[in-house]
Amino acid sequence: MSETANDIWEPHAPTVADGLRPLSAEGLALKASGVATVRAVADGVVEVSAESPGDVRIEWRVPCVDATAFWTPEPRGTGWLPAAWSAPRRTGLAAGAPIAALIGTGDVALGAFAAERPDVLVGAGVVEETGEFRFWAQAEGRLTVRIDTSGRHFARCLADLAAWWGSGRTADIPEAARRPAYSTWYSMHQDITPERVETQAALGKQLGLDVIIVDDGWMTADRTRGYAHCGDWEPVSLPDTAAHVRRVHELGVRYLLWYALPFIGKGSAAYRKIGHHALADIAHLGAIVADPRYPEVRDFLTERLARAVEEWGMDGLKVDFVDSFVRAEPPAAGPEADCAGVDEGVERLLAAIRGRITAADPEAMVEHRQPYVSPGLWPYVTMVRATDCPLGPQENRQRTVDLRLAAGPVPVHSDMLMWHPAEPPEQIACHLINVLFSVPQISVDLAAQSTAQRETIAFWLGVFRAHLDTLQLGELRPARPDLGYPMVTALGAGTVVVARYAALPVDASGTGWRTLMVANADADPDVRLTGGSGTAAVTVQDARGRIVRQGEVELDRAQGIPVPRGGLLTLRRP
Template sequence: MTVGTTTLEIERASVEQVEVEPGVTELTFTVEPDSTGDVTFSLLWRTAAGDAVAYWHPHSVHRSLGVEWTRPRITNALKWAPLGALHDTSGGNVETWALDEVVEPVHIQAGVEEETSRFLHRVKVEGVAPAEGPYVVRMRVDQRAVAYSDALHDVAQWWLASSDVPALPVPDLALVPVYSTWYSFHQRLEPAAVARQAELARELGCKVLIVDDGWMTTDAARGYAFTGDWQVEPSRLGDLAAQASVAAEAGGGYLLWIAPPFVGMESAAWERFQGKLLTTIERLRCGVLDPRYKDVRDHLVSTCVSLVRDYNLIGLKIDFVDTWPREDAPAAGPGADFARVEEAVDAFLASLTAELRAVRPDVLVEFRQNYIGPRMWRYANLFRAGDCPMDRVDNRVRTVDLRLLTPASAVQADMLMWDPSLPAEVAAEQVLAVLFAVPQISVLLDQVPADHLAMMRFWLAFVTEHRSTLFRGRIESPRPDLQHPLVRAHGSGTTIAAAYTDLVVTVRPSDQADLWVANATGRDDLVIEVLASAPVSLVGAQDCRGAAVDLPVGELTAGLHRLPVPRSGLLHLHRL
């Protein structure tokens, strides 16, 4: 069958095809189980790639067209999401596709087919056992002449509309800057030092503090031998409830890191749950708990809920959830109430979410980038970029990608760190790299120069004031293949752009009246193009510490203008 420029080959399925709007087709596939009760469903399709330059998908930060014979990537409820978007050099959509199978494993191969010069997809779902009746899966194919970012946004809305459970609400505290202890302390937490950093962070605008790994043990060997009991070690945090209350009185709060899958060999829980492990990881000195047993899930839920309730926390940073799905998982043993690990994890997360919200309706739950698919939107409201310490390019790409795909949740950057001996302008580029996501500062604030503090104070105040536009506004980035060199976010009456390389920033009629441009080019100037159809006035500019720059204000004529905006500074324009 054909859909626009695409030809599809379908195995073992009947199909219903509906054009929901011009250029957008929805396909519904119905597959009868085989004699064993399982379902195997395969799709192969070829698309005329036209002038496509790259293929966007959430599995990688490196963009190219690729080749169709590469190793399949696998998505499931806890890993990535089943979609992809071909786009051209202007960021225009060539073809964007998505499945509504966001729980079961989907095997995906995609790339150029050498023999035909077309873009080929192979998608396979196998081993699914429907509870009753046939297996039904829907596919959305979008070939409209729109921006690929618009096509991705519409996929996200399609997933949200398809879900029988809404996304976890995003409270106001999800959108304020964060201080994290991870890169600044790692596991070597010390009560007075943590309290001091929390105090300094609040003065800079970081109302939320995440206490990462190390709070439950005196060990600092970077393994997980002491996970599993999840008891606060006083020598690491002192009176945690009292510190959390101080933060709450200042309008913020504390989150604790926790890794529910892990049970350490030095924990009391190690003996308790012998025989209920999916695997043992010797190099980390821990095992992975088997969530198919109800007592395992109950232990984990009660542990998480007790931490939030007993220590007056505003939420949890829940890590390593993606270690649960395993190809080498043993068969469920006697007493297990689920046959499949993925189903058990989903039951655990559903129960945990309900119990946490019963204690705190506005609870914050952070997940990491690997498990950001639409099924997870109901269980977390903070999605953080994967670990990329001090890599401002990687952090930028990861956060922008997350913003493109998760409109219903808050997106957080990986923790920010930098060399304190660098000029403030260079340090500021770590902050500007993640301008469109909630920043997490993770440097020792009493060991950086005063101008670094001034830089953070200025930029954190800016993102706090404009958080509605930056973190919730419609995001636009036309060149993901070039690692998002120019990004815009559009809010109510405000557009905020960031230039990450020396290029022309065009003021367009589609920009809002109030336009800010962050200079993350590494240079001391910005090139602005004013269109005759979109005249603007120059309001002013500031350096990275917030000091005003001496620029002639007033209307800019149509054409190109190279303006002396300092490195990591901010330009303010008004569209007339």
Template sequence: MRVLGIFIAIVSLCVHSASSIAQPNFQIDADRIELIGGTRPFKSDLEIERLSVNRYQVFFRLHASAPSIPPEFSLTFRFPKDKVNQLWNSQTWSNRSFFSLPSYDRAAADFSIVSGLTLNDQNQITFTSDDRFDSRYISTFVQEENDTLIFGLGFFEDNPPISQMQEYEVRILVDFRNIPFSEAVYDASKWRLNDLFQQAAIKKQNDDYPVYSTWYPMHRNIPLENITRELDSLTTFGFKSILVDDGWRSLVKMKVDTMYDYDENSLQTMHLFNEKRKEMGLKLYLWYSLPFMGGNPVITKKFAPRYIRYKAPMQTHVLDPRYPEIRNHLVSTYANFYESWPSDGFWFDFLNEFYPNAPTIISDDLGRDFIDTQLAIDQLMDGMNQRLQKISPGIFMGQEFASAGPDQAAAQSFLAGFVGINSAPVVREKMVNNRLLYGRHTPFMEIMGVHPRDKSEEVARKLQAILFGNPHLSFFTTTLPEDTKETIRFWLDYWKENRKILMESEFEPMQVANQYPIIKVANEAKIIYGLYADYNLSLPLVVEQPIDVINAKESSLISFVVNHDGSGYDYEMYNHMGQLVAQDHLKTKRKNTVEVEVPSGGFIRFLPDATAGR
């Protein structure tokens, strides 16, 4: 196909002079792209749009004279291997991928963005795609061939849509800008999700964070009556809303021979809890997953065997949303419950747990109107949203976007909360993945549990693992030592005070292959580093705005690189509870590495130079 030669016009790297190294130029080279598999009976055409310098949008279209099954094919294009030192992918790689470069592929998002970057995390090439199926039938792969990297997009390989089509179009974004890879990845995500980002910005409830969750005390069998009595103490922590764990269902009694109709008398404890939080001005969100289960005898009699999988830990089946009667039942169940027991919203992020990308039960078709599970879930959530919005416009329906990994498919589960400090690296990794893909609209909500025996320093470091996301905490105040409570209060206050910087400024995680041990956020007012491993951090010649370096490591030694003779820096040092422990002037005699002892879980703040801006 001659037209495909145009596509490589944007992927052949040609550096013409030393001055162009910082921002490479690209020229046409028709030899580095290949169509694999053919497209018959479809004919194809291609169009290229230049979005900006070194950033392009490609339209690849198929046309058939009559409706036909979509063909299985691939588009591959080549890129110089010596320009790329690391690879980042928002999904697990396909079986067709093989390469020896350091790679990162634990994000497990619903769509794929691939980035080739340098050792210092600068973008060289980032690409993604989008079509009317939200890229569900498009895979990505990377292969090495001598001095070349082959980037590929595979179409309609696994579980292609059963319906025939006459027209098909895919958009492909290719970004060669020499910018931090984090910026290129988020720009690619915005390219795909811009309309949804705009809707999320309108609906975003910025006053809901930080969130207190009843998850940990409920799982430690602390009665809700006791939790209710402790709600007053939450005001000293500055929580704005409460997420009630699914364990509330064990407190209420279901009427016999009903689908999910609760005895009003058994809701008394929940009513007291609800009234108390209203007095405190806290919003209330319910985690309510039971209706998706098929263990209720009435449900079993009515809907069996319309199940999609067996959930072993709970020893029950999960209802199959590909049936219209199942979707109608779920929508009605939630609507009826909400009308009788209103809250500020439901939490639906658990849908990923019930309907993972895993084998489903193969059964006779008893009237399914969907083959694809995800499309059926989309239809279910649309129906849920329409019905509940009629009852209460603006009701919260969980995060706007599905949370991304790390992928834990081997365990068929995902983190929903953590207690031990050893889980902090994985939690931080998940936090970064979601920030990369969704920016300030991140759906990250790993609930941080606090055990009474946790050391306050470790509590600080756990909080620092979620500091660049929306904090959700769970603990029982009465059992916590005073130093732990002081630590929690300080870091929640720190998050609220610096929220705009932490959540809405430039977000730059570093060292991709090592799972982001350094994170930087910055705007014109402040710079904040989260340091989770040993790293030589460069200090500027002149400090123009405060620089906070948070020591989230277990050790206290931090190395700073000074690139100028005789540099000096005023600083303040705080421990993990936010207590000022030192004020001094750091003086260097020559270009070297300066080591400073910063309390583990604490931070050092470099103050603006008095001459800055003069």
């Protein structure tokens, strides 16, 4: 392609081959290079395709009127309006997703789009000379984009674009992939032993954690971090591994094991075997990035990872750092390579791993993480996690909501929740409420939690489990992305769940709900209801699930109902 992701795209720079030509599209200033067509899909939705022997480019503009935020699914990608000369972003199979939206007052999409293929160079921003907002997408050979200017709620537009991606793709999601999980990373880091893992699995199961994910440290006795010991993937810290896994299974807990897939440590036997096939040398980590364009590399890594399920009885894999395969410009491939590019090698590797572990266990799980969130990965993944934001509730909220908007059928997991041992129950509840619309992962020493802390965890995990259909599978309606989503709503069959992160009124109108739940993560306890009618039974619980109020309310009288910080308001009507 003619630009790189680090280039600055000037507003007056020449277009691809100086050959952009206007296309006819009602209400849309649209141009494209090569042979291009426009097809109306629905009111305000068009599909544009362009084809050329070289690079093709599609560009369009919308009036930047009443605009409040620009949305992408990448970390820290939402809440500002970039300039048209801002550097474009390159997406690929293992890096980002080709989707974005310009959002206006009332949370409507002024313009949203997605590209059909994952490997696209995309740009967007305000044109200073005209006050318009310009989008463009560029790829080699052929490109199709779907553009939505229907003015609907931006979440609905993005959900439709994700459904367009999903047409013809499969995503096999085991039920356990939507269940709350315990992670060893923040609580243990590399200090892994069978006894510690089994203790936390047992305590977690009592609280509602059905899955345990054992992270870094199981494959080495070294505790100094770094990745010099990756590659061999021998269970150094988990002796008699299969028996250990059986003991965890006897608790009723599923078990996933962590792998830094691309890294081959320079202190490993694997380095001596495949280290000559390197995409990059990461000297400060003591490792290389293996080159998946070579069958020898893919076969070796597939064998190493499949052992966890095939030999030790694990229930799946946490596959980390997939994005590291594409962070550097690859060297020229040698004659033994059988892939045209790194993306193709990555896809073949992930497909081989997924095929092996599901042959051994059809319910086997695979976790991926931001920023490798491309829909091209959906066949190889069963959950995707927000990238690391330890003790960052607002970041966790924004990242999980952003992921939900573009993840289609793939469950979204929170980054692992951790807190100081003295954290009050109310704030622990707020940590959980901030990720209410994802699958929570917890990473604290459960044995060290007080009675009040354990009650809080158990209560809110019970809410996650009891209302999974609404929270994870219902229609998601986040509000005000420009403010980091101070309120988020999920609409289910007869149930509406609202999470309130600021002192905002809650809309109780509509005839579709029988149960309306409001989770209060704000210090202001006065939850004000608007727009409702009729009578509803009311229950208020504190952060630990203890009932502090019961009775009835008249919904047609705008009123405040006291709900403690970290507490839950439940309204039920006939």
